[in-house]
Amino acid sequence: xxxxxxxxxxxxxxxxxxxxxxxxxxxxxxxxxxxxxxxxxxxxxxxxxxxxxxxxxxxxxxxxxxxxxxxxxxxxxxxxxxxxxxxxxxxxxxxxxxxxxxxxxxxxxxxxxxxxxxxxxxxxxxxxxxxxxxxxxxxxxxxxxxxxxxxxxxxxxxxxxxxxxxxxxxxxxxxxxxxxxxxxxxxxxxxxxxxxxxxxxxxxxxxxxxxxxxxxxxxxxxxxxxxxxxxxxxxxxxxxxxxxxxxxxxxxxxxxxxxxxxxxxxxxxxxxxxxxxxxxxxxxxxxx
Numbered sequence: 001x002x003x004x005x006x007x008x009x010x011x012x013x014x015x016x017x018x019x020x021x022x023x024x025x026x027x028x029x030x031x032x033x034x035x036x037x038x039x040x041x042x043x044x045x046x047x048x049x050x051x052x053x054x055x056x057x058x059x060x061x062x063x064x065x066x067x068x069x070x071x072x073x074x075x076x077x078x079x080x081x082x083x084x085x086x087x088x089x090x091x092x093x094x095x096x097x098x099x100x101x102x103x104x105x106x107x108x109x110x111x112x113x114x115x116x117x118x119x120x121x122x123x124x125x126x127x128x129x130x131x132x133x134x135x136x137x138x139x140x141x142x143x144x145x146x147x148x149x150x151x152x153x154x155x156x157x158x159x160x161x162x163x164x165x166x167x168x169x170x171x172x173x174x175x176x177x178x179x180x181x182x183x184x185x186x187x188x189x190x191x192x193x194x195x196x197x198x199x200x201x202x203x204x205x206x207x208x209x210x211x212x213x214x215x216x217x218x219x220x221x222x223x224x225x226x227x228x229x230x231x232x233x234x235x236x237x238x239x240x241x242x243x244x245x246x247x248x249x250x251x252x253x254x255x256x257x258x259x260x261x262x263x264x265x266x267x268x269x270x271x272x273x274x275x276x277x278x279x280x281x282x283x284x285x286x287x288x
Contacts, residue, residue, distance in 0.1 A: 001028060001084075002261070006039045013037070013081045026195075031091060035074050040085040046133075053078045053085035055120065056195040060089075062117045063191070068110050070191040071183075092183050092190060099182035101209055101222045103189040105229030107174075107182065112202050114172045125175050125198035127161075127246050128154045131253040138256035141266060146273045150253050153276070157246040164239040167232075168202040177205040178212070206234035207243040215248070215285040248276060255288050264288075 003021060006028030011017040019032035028039040043049040057077060063070040072090045079086040116122060131154045135147045174181070175196030183190045198204070209226055210233075212218040227233040234240050252272045258265035268288055275283035 001039075001041050003028065006030075009039045009081050009084045009086065010037060013039075013079055013086050034091060036071075036089040036091050038087045038089065039081075040087075042083045043080070043085055044083040050078065050080060050085045052195055053087050055123075055197070057087055058117075058120045059122075059194045059197045062119070063194070066114055068114070068191070069107070069187070069189065070194060092192070093185050095184050096186055097184050099179040099184050099189065101179055101212075101218065101226040102229050103182050103184060104177050104179065104209070105226055107189055107191055108177055108205050108230060111172055111174055112168070112205070116172060116199055122172060122197060122199035125173060125196070125200035125204050127204070127243075127250050128158050131250060134253040134257040138259050138269075141259040142256050142269060146269075147256075149273065149277065150249055150256075153245070153249040154253075157242060157249055160242045161246055164201065164242055166201045166203055166239070167234075167237045170201050171199060173198050173200055173202055173205045175200075175204060177208045201239075201243070203234050203237060203239065203243055206230070206232070207240060207247060210235055210240065211244050211247055214244075214281060215283075216287060217284060248272075251285070252276065258288070 003024055006021075006024070007017045007019075010019060010028075010030055010032065015030070015032040015037055019030040019037070021028065022031055022036070023029040026041065030037045030039070038053075040049055040053050054077065057073045060070060060073050064072055071092065074088045074090045079088075131150060135142070135150065138147070174191065174194075175198045176193065181191060181193040183192045209218065209223055213220065213223040252269060255265050255269045255272065259269055265288060268286055271283070272285055275281075275285070
């Protein structure tokens with residue numbers, strides 16, 4: 001979904017088409033009329049996209065009832081506008097500083113202490129579930145051999161992940177625990193992206209920053225501050241390499257979907273796949 005299409009949906013939902021674009025990725029996120037409006041991809045033929053948006057609103061309401069600091073919906077439910085799920089959220093005050101890895105630790109500790117919600121079911125963390133869709137969106141722009149390589153990795157890591165013995169008790173997780181998904185407001189850290197909430201291995205939340213340290217240039221000191229605050233380093237767990245490999249595979253495929261319209265995405269996709277093929281765990285990847 002490009003920005004132009006997202007603005008068309010935004011206007012059809014009754015918000016000004018000239019609203020400020022805050023983010024454009026899996027969703028387009030706008031500031032409009034003092035609120036935040038999230039426009040999802042076209043769910044026609046992909047009912048799971050609408051279901052994901054509905055679950056994100058339910059998660060926000062559950063976290064509010066549980067006392068976990070997180071963004072709150074401004075209206076219940078999901079609007080389906082020209083096939084696109086649209087959700088409306090309260091706008092947070094301006095951040096007082098950038099989020100840091102250590103800010104994640106107390107929020108993750110609170111999430112990991114929760115029992116499963118009673119009113120709805122959290123899905124498993126289907127980290128690899130989007131791989132086929134992202135590769136399909138990439139089409140002929142990427143080398144078919146690279147697409148087949150990622151599909152084989154997906155299948156292998158999916159099987160390996162299913163056989164893991166966790167160190168921590170499974171339960172609710174955020175699913176994409178990165179500083180970019182934390183907003184530091186006047187009253188402290190707040191979760192702002194809830195669509196990947198799942199019920200699965202808690203280690204999923206901790207591998208994210210381990211990979212950031214190894215691949216994306218997160219300083220070792222920042223990583224150590226996070227593990228100290230949380231109380232455990234997931235790299236001590238023998239299953240860490242499996243979840244890391246699964247996340248790397250998904251990250252490659254996610255970038256691929258942008259390749260047809262963005263040469264920088266294609267270059268980054270090729271960089272990532274080449275490093276996986278070469279077995280080089282130290283090649284720097286760049287956020288996209």
